[in-house]
Amino acid sequence: xxTCANDVRIDRRAFLKVSLLASGALVxxxxxxxxxxxxxxxxxxxxxxxxxxIDTNGRVTIVSxxxxxxxxxxxxxPMVVAECLNVAWEIVSVEQAPLDDRYGRQVIGGSRGTPxxxxxxxxxxxxxxxxxxxxxARQWNVPVAECNAENGTVIHVTSDRTIPYADLLEAxxxxxxxxxxxxxxxxxxxxxxxxxxxVPGVDNPMIVTGQPLFGCDTRLDGMLYAxxxxxxxxxxxxxxxxxxxxxxxxxxxxAFVVKGTDDLTGLLPGVAIVAETWWAADSxxxxxxxxxxxxxxxxxxxxxxxxxxLANESGETLxxxxxxxxxxxxxxxxIEATYYYPFVSHANMEPQNCTAxxxxxxxxxxxxxxxxxxxxxxxxxxxxxxxxxRIHVNLTRIGGGFGRRLRSDFMVECAWIAREIGRPVQLQWxxxxxxxxxxxxxxxxxxxxxxxxxxxxxxxxxxxFVTFGRNGETVSGAGLSPNHYxxxxxxxxxxxxxxxxxxxxxxxxxSPGHSAYCWAYQSFFDEVALAAERDPLEFRLDLLSRxxxxxxxxxxxxxxxxxxxxxxxGWGSRELExxxxxxxxxxxxxxxxxxHVAEVVADGANVKVEKVYSGIDVGPILNLxxxxxxxxxxxxxxxxxxxxxxxxxxxxxxxxxFDDYGLLRFNLAxxxxxxxxxxxxxxxxxxxxxxxxxxxxxxxxxxAATGKRIRELPFSRxxxxx
Amino acid sequence: xxxxxxxxxxxxxxxxxPPDMPLLWALRDVLNLxxxxxxxxxxxCGTCTxxxxxxxxxxCVMPTASASGATISTIEGLDPSGGHxxxxxxxxxxxxxxxxxxxxxxxxxxxxxARNPDPSDxxxxxxxxxxxxxxxxxxxxxxxIKRASRYMSDEGGDA
Numbered sequence: 113x114x115t116c117a118n119d120v121r122i123d124r125r126a127f128l129k130v131s132l133l134a135s136g137a138l139v140x141x142x143x144x145x146x147x148x149x150x151x152x153x154x155x156x157x158x159x160x161x162x163x164x165x166i167d168t169n170g171r172v173t174i175v176s177x178x179x180x181x182x183x184x185x186x187x188x189x190p191m192v193v194a195e196c197l198n199v200a201w202e203i204v205s206v207e208q209a210p211l212d213d214r215y216g217r218q219v220i221g222g223s224r225g226t227p228x229x230x231x232x233x234x235x236x237x238x239x240x241x242x243x244x245x246x247x248x249a250r251q252w253n254v255p256v257a258e259c260n261a262e263n264g265t266v267i268h269v270t271s272d273r274t275i276p277y278a279d280l281l282e283a284x285x286x287x288x289x290x291x292x293x294x295x296x297x298x299x300x301x302x303x304x305x306x307x308x309x310x311v312p313g314v315d316n317p318m319i320v321t322g323q324p325l326f327g328c329d330t331r332l333d334g335m336l337y338a339x340x341x342x343x344x345x346x347x348x349x350x351x352x353x354x355x356x357x358x359x360x361x362x363x364x365x366x367a368f369v370v371k372g373t374d375d376l377t378g379l380l381p382g383v384a385i386v387a388e389t390w391w392a393a394d395s396x397x398x399x400x401x402x403x404x405x406x407x408x409x410x411x412x413x414x415x416x417x418x419x420x421x422l423a424n425e426s427g428e429t430l431x432x433x434x435x436x437x438x439x440x441x442x443x444x445x446x447i448e449a450t451y452y453y454p455f456v457s458h459a460n461m462e463p464q465n466c467t468a469x470x471x472x473x474x475x476x477x478x479x480x481x482x483x484x485x486x487x488x489x490x491x492x493x494x495x496x497x498x499x500x501x502r503i504h505v506n507l508t509r510i511g512g513g514f515g516r517r518l519r520s521d522f523m524v525e526c527a528w529i530a531r532e533i534g535r536p537v538q539l540q541w542x543x544x545x546x547x548x549x550x551x552x553x554x555x556x557x558x559x560x561x562x563x564x565x566x567x568x569x570x571x572x573x574x575x576x577f578v579t580f581g582r583n584g585e586t587v588s589g590a591g592l593s594p595n596h597y598x599x600x601x602x603x604x605x606x607x608x609x610x611x612x613x614x615x616x617x618x619x620x621x622x623s624p625g626h627s628a629y630c631w632a633y634q635s636f637f638d639e640v641a642l643a644a645e646r647d648p649l650e651f652r653l654d655l656l657s658r659x660x661x662x663x664x665x666x667x668x669x670x671x672x673x674x675x676x677x678x679x680x681x682g683w684g685s686r687e688l689e690x691x692x693x694x695x696x697x698x699x700x701x702x703x704x705x706x707x708h709v710a711e712v713v714a715d716g717a718n719v720k721v722e723k724v725y726s727g728i729d730v731g732p733i734l735n736l737x738x739x740x741x742x743x744x745x746x747x748x749x750x751x752x753x754x755x756x757x758x759x760x761x762x763x764x765x766x767x768x769x770f771d772d773y774g775l776l777r778f779n780l781a782x783x784x785x786x787x788x789x790x791x792x793x794x795x796x797x798x799x800x801x802x803x804x805x806x807x808x809x810x811x812x813x814x815x816a817a818t819g820k821r822i823r824e825l826p827f828s829r830x831x832x833x834x
Numbered sequence: 835x836x837x838x839x840x841x842x843x844x845x846x847x848x849x850x851x852p853p854d855m856p857l858l859w860a861l862r863d864v865l866n867l868x869x870x871x872x873x874x875x876x877x878x879c880g881t882c883t884x885x886x887x888x889x890x891x892x893x894c895v896m897p898t899a900s901a902s903g904a905t906i907s908t909i910e911g912l913d914p915s916g917g918h919x920x921x922x923x924x925x926x927x928x929x930x931x932x933x934x935x936x937x938x939x940x941x942x943x944x945x946x947x948a949r950n951p952d953p954s955d956x957x958x959x960x961x962x963x964x965x966x967x968x969x970x971x972x973x974x975x976x977x978x979i980k981r982a983s984r985y986m987s988d989e990g991g992d993a
Contacts, residue, residue, distance in 0.1 A: 181932055182930070182931035182932030182933065182969050183931075184931075310928070311928075312925050312926065312927075312928035313928055313930055313933075315930070315933065316924065316925040316928065316930060316933075317916050317925065319924075319930045319933040319936050319937075320909075320912075320916050320921040320924045320925060320930075320936065320940060321869075321909065321910065321912070321913070321914055321915070321916050321921065322867075322868075322869020322870070322908065322909030322910040322912075322937050323869070323910075324868050324869075325933070326871075326933075326934060328868070328871070328872070329868040331866055331868065337863060362835075362852065388863075389851075389855070389859055389863035389864065390859055390862070390863055390872075391852075391855045391856065391859035391863065392852075395852075459968055460932075460934075460968060461871075461873050461879070461881060461932065461934040461935050461966070461967070461968045461969075462871070462873070462932070462934045463872070463873065509932075509933070510932060511871075511932050511933070511934030512932045512934060512968050512969065513932075514968075540872070542875060543873060543874045543875055543876075737928040738928075741928065741931055741971070741974065742931075744970060744971075744973050744974065745931055745969045745970035745971060746970065747970065748967075748970025748972055748973075749968075749969075749970050752970070769874055769875075769876055769878070770874045770876075770878045770879050770966060771876060771878050775879075775966045775967075775968060776970075776972075777963040777966065778958075778959060778962040778963045778965070778967075778972045778975065778976075779959035779960075779962075779963045781970065781972035781973055782973075783973060784973055
């Protein structure tokens with residue numbers, strides 16, 4: 113930023129900064145500061161969330177801090193700016209910012225891109241538009257109220273005079289920055305022209321022609337390729353390895369032991385092999401023999417034995433409302449069931465990789481498909497003793513995130529190898545590395561007991577949650593909020609928790625927790641509804657009609673999505689032939705409300721999921737295409753994952769590739785019909801919310817079609833084939 | 835190492851690689867044609883699909899030597915300007931999410947349409963079940979193939 117025209121404090125502690133670059137481009141920055149810093153005037157410390165730049169040729173560029181992993185921000189964000197700035201969609205593009213502390217949060221996670229970006233993007237676009245209108249009005253010496261902005265041009269409505277934005281940049285930069293509190297921000301679908309329409313992804317032209325976009329497409333002069341062998345048993349250390357033999361293999365330039373650390377999320381011990389091609393490195397790896405020092409003997413069978421024992425213990429009470437024991441005593445009927453889901457893997461199509469260059473002057477530059485580059489830089493800094501300001505991280509497109517790339521193990525491994533060899537290097541994990549060294553979504557057991565009264569209402573809910581932990585705390589991805597429904601929806605409620613120890617790395621997996629336990633709750637609700645001889649829809653709507661204390665979710669919005677999905681599916685109004693069944697589930701997570709109704713046909717234990725009807729409330733839809741894509745994809749992901757499991761033996765994962773962890777194939781994907789409620793709420797993200805309710809809706813439909821209640825995943829454990 | 839001649843996207847290349855090196859790595863690491871992606875390495879996911887004499891093949895398990903003399907087409911060669919009916923349909927239906935597998939999907943679809951310009955749902959199922967997508971873009975791939983088929987018949991052209 114060459115000059116700084118004006119800085120004005122705005123509400124919500126947001127600041128606008130307007131500058132004119134030496135090139136003549138107008139730049140609007142939106143950022144947030146502490147309230148003690150009423151005027152942000154120091155370019156070096158001011159922290160913008162984003163910049164919008166209008167060039168002298170009229171093109172508009174957003175500098176976006178968040179990387180793209182298929183969640184669609186790279187397309188939705190410029191749509192918001194185009195909408196508010198009143199320019200043609202085609203002239204707005206996104207430039208990926210590198211990791212830079214001035215940008216604040218640079219993470220893909222928690223479906224937060226949309227809610228975080230919504231205000232900033234509208235403020236930037238609207239403020240720029242107001243400035244340009246004011247500049248034109250001043251030039252014409254007319255009231256700004258007589259000026260409109262359309263398609264990159266300011267129009268004086270009474271005289272029909274027009275002037276393109278590009279001719280107003282310098283004048284606009286000299287004007288006082290508008291007060292954000294006085295900006296009229298578009299917020300409702302009725303005000304939108306571009307938002308809410310179907311807009312194809314901005315990177316599509318590069319994707320369909322195979323242009324380099326992804327981390328593994330990075331090519332640097334003189335770059336070598338690396339593989340990194342870690343102990344299949346988690347936490348194993350290298351005692352010795354036949355390094356000389358490996359080093360003599362064709363094409364190999366370096367081979368060495370990395371001592372590593374004990375941190376399962378950091379630099380694990382291993383052997384690096386570097387060669388002129390990845391194939392040469394991987395071929396040499398086949399000759400590698402390592403004597404590992406291991407202690408970890410975790411196995412799925414031992415977990416199950418321990419979980420069975422814990423089931424009979426009482427567990428730690430996390431929440432207790434009313435008197436559950438008494439309410440159960442007074443219940444007309446008690447329904448009991450245990451639900452189990454296994455560990456699963458992220459299985460990103462692009463296996464973990466990173467490219468790095470370490471210069472003699474001690475600068476480290478990385479190209480990383482990372483969901484959390486800041487955390488990666490911090491890990492590298494503390495592991496390798498390189499100051500953070502000497503580490504530069506470039507962000508690439510990501511071939512699937514789903515939470516896996518919130519961890520930075522692949523970054524620190526590559527950085528270490530790059531420094532060791534002093535040459536640019538790309539570390540590419542094999543598929544087997546990727547699946548055996550994941551941060552798995554943890555398994556759990558849910559022991560439910562529900563009591564219903566004479567009216568068939570659930571009056572007591574007793575839940576013993578057996579999950580994984582270390583040192584008295586749940587491990588990453590294994591926790592459950594004590595305030596999760598049905599807490600607050602039933603008068604007597606108890607949640608107890610028992611922890612079983614694991615030495616396996618775990619972590620967030622798309623819609624962490626929710627994507628697993630929603631299945632257990634919503635399947636069990638079906639059991640309760642049927643035991644009470646109530647329709648599953650009517651039972652759920654009634655459950656969502658009152659609360660005891662603070663409601664655990666917005667009841668009205670939840671009911672809205674459920675009623676919509678049910679109505680579109682023809683729930684209760686269609687006659688289904690034998691072997692056909694429908695099932696439903698609702699859920700709320702990451703700001704989004706999603707209900708699904710699934711329709712399946714069964715031939716004995718063989719099931720085909722034909723169609724899923726979805727009711728979604730995430731406020732106004734920004735890109736209709738991106739929104740539907742997330743819902744369709746999440747339903748496929750749910751069905752795929754319900755057939756998969758990672759199991760462990762001797763402290764190592766048994767599965768290693770798509771032959772024993774077979775993602776759903778094309779012919780088995782259901783049709784998905786999306787219906788949106790564009791409620792009067794700020795828009796929220798859709799990367800995560802559509803997945804949770806899909807699994808139980810499908811399983812409840814399978815019950816309706818077959819009479820088989822699925823209480824264990826994957827399906828094969830319950831004798832179901834899809 | 836041995837010298838191999840390859841015809842890729844209409845251009846002749848001579849490279850010096852171990853004859854058993856899979857074509858995938860010759861493309862990516864020797865010729866810097868990174869459009870063809872690695873994912874499973876065992877020929878099961880289809881991400882690395884290329885066309886050998888018009889037939890979809892898994893380049894991760896195909897020795898480079900066995901592709902010598904054949905016509906090799908990669909995603910970069912389909913139509914570099916993106917004008918192929920399948921590429922246009924892929925954009926217009928907005929198929930990609932992360933996009934990583936889409937090169938393999940597009941080449942597989944283009945081979946299907948080249949031999950069967952108006953495929954039925956079960957034809958599409960049979961062909962496209964060869965390529966995995968973790969993002970779950972399958973419903974859109976089906977729509978895009980049907981759209982590409984319409985583009986082709988409207989324009990009277992070949993895939």
